[in-house]
Amino acid sequence: xxxxxxxxxxxxxxxxxxxxxxxxxxxxxxxxxxxxxxxxxxxxxxxxxxxxxxxxxxxxxxxxxxxxxxxxxxxxxxxxxxxxxxxxxxxxxxxxxxxxxxxxxxxxxxxxxxxxxxxxxxxxxxxxxxxxxxxxxxxxxxxxxxxxxxxxxxxxxxxxxxxxxxxxxxxxxxxxxxxxxxxxxxxxxxxxxxxxxxxxxxxxxxxxxxxxxxxxxxxxxxxxxxxxxxxxxxxxxxxxxxxxxxxxxxxxxxxxxxxxxxxxxxxxxxxxxxxxxxxxxxxxxxxxxxxxxxxxx
Numbered sequence: 429x430x431x432x433x434x435x436x437x438x439x440x441x442x443x444x445x446x447x448x449x450x451x452x453x454x455x456x457x458x459x460x461x462x463x464x465x466x467x468x469x470x471x472x473x474x475x476x477x478x479x480x481x482x483x484x485x486x487x488x489x490x491x492x493x494x495x496x497x498x499x500x501x502x503x504x505x506x507x508x509x510x511x512x513x514x515x516x517x518x519x520x521x522x523x524x525x526x527x528x529x530x531x532x533x534x535x536x537x538x539x540x541x542x543x544x545x546x547x548x549x550x551x552x553x554x555x556x557x558x559x560x561x562x563x564x565x566x567x568x569x570x571x572x573x574x575x576x577x578x579x580x581x582x583x584x585x586x587x588x589x590x591x592x593x594x595x596x597x598x599x600x601x602x603x604x605x606x607x608x609x610x611x612x613x614x615x616x617x618x619x620x621x622x623x624x625x626x627x628x629x630x631x632x633x634x635x636x637x638x639x640x641x642x643x644x645x646x647x648x649x650x651x652x653x654x655x656x657x658x659x660x661x662x663x664x665x666x667x668x669x670x671x672x673x674x675x676x677x678x679x680x681x682x683x684x685x686x687x688x689x690x691x692x693x694x695x696x697x698x699x700x701x702x703x704x705x706x707x708x709x710x711x712x713x714x715x716x717x718x719x720x721x722x723x724x725x
Contacts, residue, residue: 431542432565433476434469436462437532437637438489438549439508450485450549451492452697454706456714457722461697462493462549464710466501467723468558469545476502478539479549480532483507496724506536514654520664527653528668529637534649545571545640546671552706553638554692555718563688564640570675570685571640572599574633575694577607577614582698590635590672591616591628592687599685602635602672633687635672636694649674 438450451460466477477497481489486505494503508526511519512535526532533546543565547553557573564571574592581587586608593601603623605616614632617625652674656667679685695706714721 430566431476432474432562433478433540433542433544434466434474435478435480435533435536435540435544435546436465436549437529437546438462438479438481438485439526439532451488452703454552454697454703455710455723457725459723460493460549461552461706463496463723464719465547465549465553465558466493466497467719468553468555469562470501471555472559472562474501474545474558474562476504476539476542478504478506478536480506480508480536483509500724504536504539506539508532508535514650514657517657522665529671530649530669530674531653533671534646534653537646537650540643540646543640543642545638547638550697551636551638552693552695552697552709553636554690554694555713557638557690557692557694560688560690561638561640564686567686568642570642570645570678570683572602572635572675572685572687573638573640574687574689575636575692576630576689577628577632577634578609578630580634580636580694580696581607581609581614586617588619589616590637592633592635594633594687597687599675599679599687601679602676604670604672607634633689636696637671639671639675645674645678648678652677 454461479489497503510526545561561573572592586606589605589607591603591605592599604619607614607616613627613629615625615627653669675685695709697703697706713719
């Protein structure tokens with residue numbers, strides 16, 4: 429069996445949620461969403477976990493989720509730092525926020541030595557999704573686990589989603605868009621102003637940042653960062669290096685990205701009002717036998 433690492437991006441603050449939703453209890457015994465992700469990942473063959481966090485979060489992660497799982501799987505902590513940039517460059521004056529999801533992944537590079545999956549800490553991906561991700565990592569292609577767009581929509585208006593354009597389960601393009609339900613399906617307005625809005629059916633696959641890569645992705649990100657600092661010096665105050673953009677560039681260079689759809693239900697916690705929905709859903713999954721009532725007993 430191939431070694432498989434799970435990288436969990438957990439450096440965000442969750443400002444709209446009003447606190448650190450990464451460590452918000454959602455399970456009957458105080459489990460976080462991360463607990464359920466790790467539980468399923470171990471079930472399907474992942475054998476290393478790397479948390480990407482802000483350094484100031486270390487103690488709370490180490491003393492909660494870390495202590496719960498470190499006896500079951502090797503656990504490492506990578507710190508996303510603003511000054512972790514290509515050699516020979518400096519952080520521009522006025523820049524305060526991190527450099528984006530691709531940079532967060534790059535922060536974990538010294539712990540990645542095998543095929544690896546990437547998820548966020550505050551999204552509930554479901555058990556089957558980890559099974560599909562693990563199977564996808566058995567090849568040397570990249571992987572996106574896709575969810576039907578309509579199941580990821582909000583009742584409160586438009587949401588930002590990576591709309592996956594594919595052919596024969598091969599990803600052709602990822603279009604970051606603002607998506608909203610309309611009579612004809614779902615209207616998607618690309619964030620790239622050079623692209624026109626379009627309509628897709630309810631079951632259009634979208635990326636919820638559950639991806640699989642080989643180690644070459646780390647080198648790819650490093651090269652893209654260097655180019656960005658060389659060519660975009662005047663706009664580095666607002667520059668973000670997003671993982672979907674790096675994947676899109678990889679496709680254009682000929683890299684195969686396989687789309688694997690899952691039967692799992694995705695759930696997010698953007699606002700405090702989402703908390704009860706997630707808790708109720710997990711109770712239902714426990715009743716169905718998908719998870720034990722006490723994950724780590």
